[in-house]
Amino acid sequence: MxxxxxxxxxxxxxxxxxxxxxxxxVGFVFFEASPRHVSLEAAADLAAIARALTVDPDDSLVDAxxxxxxxxxxxxxxxxxxxxxxxxxxxxxAGVIKALPVVAAADLDRAAAFEDAADHLMxxxxxxxxxxxxxxxxxxxxxxxxxxxxxxxxWFLAGGxxxxxxTLAITASGAPMVDVSSGVEGADGLKDxxxxxxxxxxxxxxxxxxx
Numbered sequence: 001m002x003x004x005x006x007x008x009x010x011x012x013x014x015x016x017x018x019x020x021x022x023x024x025x026v027g028f029v030f031f032e033a034s035p036r037h038v039s040l041e042a043a044a045d046l047a048a049i050a051r052a053l054t055v056d057p058d059d060s061l062v063d064a065x066x067x068x069x070x071x072x073x074x075x076x077x078x079x080x081x082x083x084x085x086x087x088x089x090x091x092x093x094a095g096v097i098k099a100l101p102v103v104a105a106a107d108l109d110r111a112a113a114f115e116d117a118a119d120h121l122m123x124x125x126x127x128x129x130x131x132x133x134x135x136x137x138x139x140x141x142x143x144x145x146x147x148x149x150x151x152x153x154x155w156f157l158a159g160g161x162x163x164x165x166x167t168l169a170i171t172a173s174g175a176p177m178v179d180v181s182s183g184v185e186g187a188d189g190l191k192d193x194x195x196x197x198x199x200x201x202x203x204x205x206x207x208x209x210x211x
Contacts, residue, residue, distance in 0.1 A: 001203065001204050001205075001206060001208060002170045002175055002176055002177055002178050002203055002206055003024040003025070003176065003177040003178075004022070004023045004024055004025070004177070004178055004179075004180070004199070004200055004203045005023065005024065005025035005026070005027060005051070005156060005177065005178070005179040005180070006018040006023045006025070006026050006027070006180060006181075006184065006191070006196055006199075006200075007026075007027035007029065007036075007051075007053060007075075007179055007180065007181040008027065008028075008029050008034070008036030008053070008181040008182075008185075008189070008191070009026055009027065009028060009036075009038075009046060009191060010028075010036060010038050010042070010046075010189065010190070010191070011046075011190070011191065012046060013191075013193050014191035014192075014193060014196060015046050016193070017191070017193035017194075017196040017197055018196055018200075020197075021196055021197050021199075021200035021201070022200055022204070023196075023200060024177070025051050025073070025177075025179075026051060027051040027052065027053050027075060027179075028043040028046070028047065028051070028052055028053065028069075029053045030043070030052060030053065030054050030057070030061065030065060031053070031054060031055045031077075033055075034189075035188045035189030036181065036189050040064060040065065040068040040069070041068075043068070043069060044068045044069055047069055047071075051071055051072060051073045051074075051075060051097075052065045052069060052071040052073070052074050052075065053074075053075040053077055054074060054075070054076060054077070054078075055076075055077050055078040056076075056078030056079060056080060057074075057076075057078075057088070059091065062074070062088055062091055062092050063091070063092075065092070066091075066092040066093070066094065070094075071092075071094055072094060072095060073094060073095040073096065073097050073119070073120070074088055074089070074092055074094050074095070074096050074097070075096075075097040075098075075099060075122070076088065076096060076097065076098050076099065076118075077099040077124075080098065082113045082114050082116070082117040082118075083117070085098050085114060085117040085118050086116075086117040089117070089118075089119070095119035095120070096117065096118045096119055096120070097118065097119070097120040097121070097122050097156070098114045098117070098118035098120075098121055098122065099122040099123075099124050099158070100114070100121065100122065100123055100124070101124055101125065101126035101127065102123045102124065102125065102126060102141045102145065102159075103125070103126040103141055104145070105145050107126075108123065108145060108146070108149060111123075111151055111153075111155075114153075115151065115152045115153050118153060119153060119154075120153055120154050120155060120156065120177075121151055121153050121154075121155040121156070122155065122156040122157075122158050122179060123141075123146060123155060123156070123157055123158065123159075124158040124159045124179075125139040125140055125141045125158075125159030125160055126141070127139075138160055138182040138183060139159055139160050140159050140160025140161070140165075140169075141159055141160075143157065143168075143169050143172040143173040143175075144172050144173070145173075146173040146174060146175065147172065147173060147174055148174070149174075154176055154177060155175070155176065155177065156175070156177040156178060156179045157169060157170070157173050157175035157177070157178050157179070158178070158179040158180070158181075160183065161178055161179070161180045161183045161199075162180070162183035162184075162199070163183070163184070163195060163198035163199040163201075163202045164202075166178060166180070166183075166199060166202045166203045166206070167202050167203070167205055167206045170203065170206035170207070171206055171207055178203055180199055183195075183199065184196045184198075184199050
């Protein structure tokens, strides 16, 4: 079945729901413009399995996150270049997930530039014009754009996923991994344990995907 990632966690109940439900990855957001932003101290207290999402982090933030959490993976959700992604991976001694915004098939071609610099790729919906943050808007793109595509690195599907549509999304895209944030929230920035459980159950019900 597709592996699952619950991102933007900020409470113990949400972390517990993700782990008890079988999520393969959990993530914390360090980006002040996001309603899911948490302090390093709060994340360190919550982290059982730590993945860190950042947007164009400078070296001081990379160092602070690495020292506080020692995350397995840094998720880069900004305009980082392949060279910058590689430097962050080396500086933090951690893997990198590079998120790429998608609106058309041509956007998937950008992945090739990151396949040596990142350990995982993430395909997310392009944010609305004038948006203050690059993700977490609950918008989806055409999942069929990914059908039949092959990448050298494992990849996540993100953007607009919910307990109601994740099974269809996995089937339509062939995604080996999925990432959800706003789709399991009862209010902006606040995860709902019941929605997390439903999402994980629905994702596990999808047909087996390619690896």
